[in-house]
Amino acid sequence: MRILVIHGPNLNKLGERDPEHYGRLSLADVNAGIQAHARTMGVTCNIIQSNTEGGIIEAIHGANGYQGIIINPAGFTHTSIAIRDAIECAPVPVIEVHLSNVYKREAFRHHSVTAPVCVGQIAGLGQWGYVLAMTYFVNQS
């Protein structure tokens, strides 16, 4: 099984950015944890990070050959109709993950334009959200 993980804007700043909400792990630490669990599940996992809408959209369009996408669209979650449309026509199912519990935060984070076109959403479980999403794809296949 092949899974694509897409991290959206500013997630390259994990570890230094707002640790109260995102913890102290760097993106490299989070990715190492994802890869360690992928190996135990027999999953080949490719991970990308993009700070641009276009980069994320092209990654989604290019996901042929994967069985699922796990995406944290970060700030674009709340604004990007273009990423929402890309997910809607994605070649494979998509799960949305947020490190923080967006529903405990500012009101503008309570609405996701992308979640309605995803299989589901996991929020507030930190790096474990990615592992749980991967577990779902493995067990659904």
Ligand code: DQA
């Ligand atoms: C986030 C939540 C978003 O509201 C925020 O803009 C992010 C990160 C999360 O993982 O909790 O950049 O997606």
